[in-house]
Amino acid sequence: MGLNGDEAVAYAIKQVNPDVVAAYPITPQTIIVEKFSEYVANGLVDSEFVAVESEHSALSACVGASASGARAYTATAANGLALMWEILYIASGMRQPIVMSVVNRALSGPLNIHNDHSDSMGARDSGWIQIYCENSQEVYDSHIIAWRIAEDLNVQLPIMVCFDGFTISHTMENVYTLNDDIIKAFIGKRTFPKVSGHLGETELRLNPSCPITMGAMDLQDYYFEHKVQQHEALQMALKVITSTENEFSKYSGRNYGLVQGYKMEDAEVALIGIGSAMGTSKYVVNQLRTQGIKAGLIKIRTYRPFPKEALIEAIGDCSTIGIIEKTLSFGTTGGPLYQDIKSALYDYNKKPTIVGFVHGLGGRDTSPENLIQTYQKLIKIKDKNERISTLQYIGLRE
Amino acid sequence: MSELSLKELAKKPDLLCPGARLCAGCDEAIIVRLVLKATRGPTIVTNATGCLEVATSSFPYTAWDVPWIHSAFENTAATASGIEAAIKAMKKRKEGPLSTFEKIDVLAFAGDGGTYDIGFQALSGAIERGHDFTYVLLDNEAYMNTGIQRSGATPFTASTTTSPAGKVISGKMETKKPIDEIIIAHGLPYFATLNAAWPLDVVKKTRKSIEIEGPTFLHAIVPCSRGWRYPAEKTIEISRLAVQTCVFPLYEVNYQNGRPIYKLSSPSLSIAKRPESKRPIEDYLKSQGRFNHLFRPEKNVKLLEQIQESVNLKWEILLDKCGF
Structure with a gap:
């Protein structure tokens, strides 16, 4: 059916029918909450919809609901995500498998409502799983898969499904949806890990029959161990994402992978990036290929946990790589993707040349021409065997 | 309500267990135990984050024999909203252990910092949305857990570590935020003030607030030996003085036909009936080190008169509302 990205989310969440949805409106996420409110008003879902007074309360209500055993969902963007910051770490620290859509938008200031990744990239170390989508189909599918990943007993962590504001959120595309019954069967019931409470072993949830204390004060003697457990659980998610996607593909025929290589088999130059720009990049790769240029592309879909092995495999023998990303990491050597990828490749024998590019800040359009020029720049670097360690910009006015 | 007699309550096990790390003479522990005694x-x-939370939940120990969750400082009411919504959803769907109970009551505890200041927005939102929960404000009139800094609840002239009484400034120069009026203005179904010196009043009001559907609010004054600077054994005495001097009257408010109906509780009602029994505010102030500068090196008559006038005025306004 024809859906824009936000509508695809609302439709997926309607099918999942979570127990509690707590959300606060922010552009470009608003269509999600509006559509979902309509579903509630028309009795198409029986979720408790809590129209909170802020994003901070949205995520706080989700933590309270999830701790009570509910499936909880919220959605936000940019400044809304920034306002949630404190609770991001509390949700992951309390191991609550909340699902949240982040409709990527530039962070203020100055105020800008359009797309870049400065919002969710800042939250990359908050202990949440992060998946970035390329189009509305991926957005729809990810909002179904997300629950299984987050709730897996080996993971038990919250998940952000990120997609580009306006470019995806407000752009109508053809989306293949699955039947409600398939979704229901695929999602199943939420499962809970066992913990030892003061009355003995019980499920990790607030239950008057077997009271436990959640969100206790945790000082020098245990905090460190708990944080390492959290880190290990997040690493575990790599396997779980793959197995869940494999299972999902049996119903949908679609499997995205942690990273997606496009024409990488013989690629001599490649771009690596995330989000909707990957669609444009594929188009550009096809064009370059017709000119005999061996161009390739790697889309990173799962960004947290960082898919190091899958990325190295996808890079293969490609010698010259450009990282394109919509985030400036002020005062550092490059954007977060650039830094992560470079550090992942440090121990790798084949060290490709890596150039960092920042593009599209505040919604600046990245055209096919921009990307063609970027590939051409990479070819020049390759031919001259250059090393460029300064950050490059795409589409920046001189 | 025969089960709420002192004799019956004494038999009911404490849900806030002994061994918690609150200070000697802490009034929060007394109020919380009484509130939990009143659960049905x-x-x-x-x-909320604060003294009560840190002193009762040091992992791997806990003092709570009820399902308990702490999330952050300012989001207690939002967390309660989520819990209440989850209970509703589970009951509607007849799923999970929460759906097996006919009724689950949600209680939220927060201090004055978490209520007057940083948690105010979340609280106002949760009341406006009408969630069925009881919010208990444990008002010790400053940020005690972080070391006695002034809050919106700190009274005029009280000395705190961020409003210290100095050579030119006599403690906090702003007045206490009128939280009761602000909360009552939300039009919530029930509001009451609590004081541990009248334990049965605490229990009865708590039970009433739990039984009433929708958001209810209990404002407890909780003297703090460390922050108010008095000997630990004086907690109840000072708590009682707050009512006897009318700086913290005991009353409750119900909404009937859209109008707030104010009712004085018996300790304050008897003062209303016998105004001569109202004690001067000085009795209350001089019992606490945080007001020392009002009496030493010499008595600050001007400020003391100003405080007395303000107490009188607020008491008169309340009497008006209660139909006196």
């Missing part, structure tokens, strides 16, 4: 059955508690 399955209860989920959420707690």
Whole structure:
């Protein structure tokens, strides 16, 4: 059916029918909450919809609901995500498998409502799983898969499904949806890990029959161990994402992978990036290929946990790589993707040349021409065997 | 309410267990124990960051024999909203252990910092949305857990570490935020003030607030030996003085036909009936080190008169509302 990205989310969440949805409106996420409110008003879902007074309360209500055993969902963007910051770490620290859509938008200031990744990239170390989508189909599918990943007993962590504001959120595309019954069967019931409470072993949830204390004060003697457990659980998610996607593909025929290589088999130059720009990049790769240029592309879909092995495999023998990303990491050597990828490749024998590019800040359009020029720049670097360690910009006015 | 007699309550096990690390003479522990005595059955508690939270939940120990959750400082009411929504959803779907109880009460505990200041927005939102929960404000009139800094609840002239009484400034120069009026203006179904010196009043008001559907608010004055600077054994005495001097009257408010109906509780009612029994505010102030500068090196008559006038005025306004 024809859906824009936000509508695809609302439709997926309607099918999942979570127990509690707590959300606060922010552009470009608003269509999600509006559509979902309509579903509630028309009795198409029986979720408790809590129209909170802020994003901070949205995520706080989700933590309270999830701790009570509910499936909880919220959605936000940019400044809304920034306002949630404190609770991001509390949700992951309390191991609550909340699902949240982040409709990527530039962070203020100055105020800008359009797309870049400065919002969710800042939250990359908050202990949440992060998946970035390329189009509305991926957005729809990810909002179904997300629950299984987050709730897996080996993971038990919250998940952000990120997609580009306006470019995806407000752009109508053809989306293949699955039947409600398939979704229901695929999602199943939420499962809970066992913990030892003061009355003995019980499920990790607030239950008057077997009271436990959640969100206790945790000082020098245990905090460190708990944080390492959290880190290990997040690493575990790599396997779980793959197995869940494999299972999902049996119903949908679609499997995205942690990273997606496009024409990488013989690629001599490649771009690596995330989000909707990957669609444009594929188009550009096809064009370059017709000119005999061996161009390739790697889309990173799962960004947290960082898919190091899958990325190295996808890079293969490609010698010259450009990282394109919509985030400036002020005062550092490059954007977060650039830094992560470079550090992942440090121990790798084949060290490709890596150039960092920042593009599209505040919604600046990245055209096919921009990307063609970027590939051409990479070819020049390759031919001259250059090393460029300064950050490059795409589409920046001189 | 025969089960709420002192004799019956004494038999009911404490849900806030002994061994918690609150200070000697801490009034929060007294109020919380009494509030929990008043619960009618399955209860989920959420707690703001603060003295009560840190002193009762040091992992791997806990003092709570109820399902209890602490999330952050300013989001207690939002957390309670989520818990209440989850209970509703589970009951509607007849899924999970929460759906097996006929009624689960949600209690939220927060201090004055978490209520007057940083948690104010979340609280106002949760009341406006009408969630069925009882919010208990444990008002010790400053940020005690972080070391006695002034809050919106700190009274005029009280000395705190961020409003210290100095050579030119006599403690906090702003007045206490009128939280009661602000909360009552939300039009919530029940509001009451609590004082541990009248334990049965605490229990009865708590039970009433739990039984009433929708958001209810209990404002407890909780003297703090460390922050108010008095000997630990004086807690109840000072707590009682707050009512006897009318700086913290005991009353409750119900909404009937859209109008707030104010009712004085018996300790304050008897003062209303016998105004001569109202004690001067000086009795209350001089018992606490945080007001020392009003009496030493010499008595600050001007400020003391100003405080007395303000107490009188607020008491008169309340009497008006209560139909006196």
